[in-house]
Amino acid sequence: MIVEAIGPGTGMIVVMTLIVLALVAYLLLVIVQLKRITDGLDRAIAGVGEIIQKSAPVNEVVDDINRNLDAGVDLLEGLLVKKAGLVDSVGLVEGLYPGAAAAGLRNFPESTRIEAPRIAEVYTKGTLTLARLGREAPIAMANPAGPVLRNVEYGSLAARELYSSVRHTNPEKLPRSPVIGTDSPVQYEQRDDIGQPRKRLPARPASP
Amino acid sequence: MTLWWIADALLLVVVLPVVVYLLHGVLSAARAIVPSVNRIGAAAAAGSKDLDATALLLTTKDQVAQTVAVVANYGGSLDVIVDDAEEAGA
Numbered sequence: 001m002i003v004e005a006i007g008p009g010t011g012m013i014v015v016m017t018l019i020v021l022a023l024v025a026y027l028l029l030v031i032v033q034l035k036r037i038t039d040g041l042d043r044a045i046a047g048v049g050e051i052i053q054k055s056a057p058v059n060e061v062v063d064d065i066n067r068n069l070d071a072g073v074d075l076l077e078g079l080l081v082k083k084a085g086l087v088d089s090v091g092l093v094e095g096l097y098p099g100a101a102a103a104g105l106r107n108f109p110e111s112t113r114i115e116a117p118r119i120a121e122v123y124t125k126g127t128l129t130l131a132r133l134g135r136e137a138p139i140a141m142a143n144p145a146g147p148v149l150r151n152v153e154y155g156s157l158a159a160r161e162l163y164s165s166v167r168h169t170n171p172e173k174l175p176r177s178p179v180i181g182t183d184s185p186v187q188y189e190q191r192d193d194i195g196q197p198r199k200r201l202p203a204r205p206a207s208p
Numbered sequence: 209m210t211l212w213w214i215a216d217a218l219l220l221v222v223v224l225p226v227v228v229y230l231l232h233g234v235l236s237a238a239r240a241i242v243p244s245v246n247r248i249g250a251a252a253a254a255g256s257k258d259l260d261a262t263a264l265l266l267t268t269k270d271q272v273a274q275t276v277a278v279v280a281n282y283g284g285s286l287d288v289i290v291d292d293a294e295e296a297g298a
Contacts, residue, residue, distance in 0.1 A: 008212025015219040019227055026231030033238035040245030047252025054259040061265040065272045072276040079283045085293035 077105050086110070091117035 080089045086108060094101035094116035104112035167174070179185060193199075 008209060008216055011213065011216035012219065015216055015224065019219070019224050022224065022228050022231065026228070026235055029235050030231075030238050033235065033242060036242045037238065037245050040242065040249050043249035044245065044252045047249060047254075047256045050256035051252065051259055054256065054262050058262055058265060061269050064269050065265075068269075068272045068276045072279050075276075075280055075283050079287060082292055083286070083290045088293065 074107055077107050081105065081108060087114055087117060088119070090114045091119040095119040 077089075080092070084092060086105075089105065090101050090111050093105070095118075101114070101116035102112070104110075104114075
């Protein structure tokens with residue numbers, strides 16, 4: 001009776017129902033995953049939005065910084081060339097930054113064709129800098145192909161003589177350091193007249 | 209009648225497994241995307257946090273302007289103090 005009632009149409013309905021149930025179950029799970037993806041993308045978009053917002057003024061600021069630095073470089077290059085001359089300037093740059101002479105000075109294209117004097121080989125960098133600041137040392141005045149201008153082995157004296165200290169002259173005695181405190185041999189007491197109005201001398205009698 | 213039963217069998221044996229297989233593939237792909245999206249979100253948040261210091265660029269900009277101004281003043285003084293280089297052959 002029951003078997004006769006289950007015809008091919010009923011079987012079709014049952015199978016179709018199974019297919020629909022499978023569709024529903026899987027699609028629900030897919031919807032849940034898609035919701036998670038949407039939430040994650042929302043977070044990512046918020047982060048990217050912040051990145052865009054925070055990086056927006058960077059170009060303008062960096063361009064401004066570069067403009068200022070360019071002006072500084074132009075100024076210092078011009079000053080260096082004006083004071084030291086183009087040849088010595090190239091030698092100075094080469095001495096401080098070996099290999100930089102090949103690139104030359106930015107505002108002086110002809111500087112790339114100059115053979116850099118061997119400034120760094122005959123003077124230390126500190127001496128060189130001080131000398132270039134007005135101490136009139138004859139740096140790089142000689143032919144770069146010639147001998148060095150100072151004794152390389154004892155050359156530190158030339159650098160030390162640029163300073164006002166007398167220690168490099170090996171004096172027999174140097175002044176002793178002062179002793180201070182309550183036990184010091186010389187006590188410096190506060191004078192009462194300091195800060196007070198100057199005492200007036202008595203008026204001289206009128207000459208006859 | 210027999211053809212109907214054959215059709216039922218085909219639906220049950222062929223179509224239903226194919227549908228389940230395809231849906232399972234879609235679900236697996238969707239599940240695989242979720243960790244990637246989460247990592248992207250974390251990276252974006254970290255990148256945004258790294259850019260918190262960009263506001264200091266404004267300070268850097270001002271400092272650079274002030275430094276260049278000081279250098280310009282110093283250069284002006286040096287220009288007055290130090291003699292110009294003598295021209296070769298002068």
